[in-house]
Amino acid sequence: MTVESDIEYLSRRIEEEREKAEHADNPAGYRIHTDFAREYERRLQALIADQPVPASMNGHVA
Structure with a gap:
């Protein structure tokens, strides 16, 4: 099961x-x-807390 489907399920x-x-x-x-x-x-x-934060969300530019 992917993280997305876990989020959707919960x-x-x-x-x-x-x-x-x-x-x-x-x-x-x-x-x-x-x-x-x-x-x-x-x-x-x-x-959600265990997911990595995308670069655009944590102040860094990808």
Whole structure:
């Protein structure tokens, strides 16, 4: 799996879990889906942090 598809997958799962939380029938369901969304967000941020910054983004000219 490429880094792009990992980013796309995690982004999609975040949105899906937020949607499920919004439509949960009870507080426990809301909490579980919110927790899942937060975990996917944590993983996404970690993945993004591990990516190299393109030269045009870090003050250097390629």
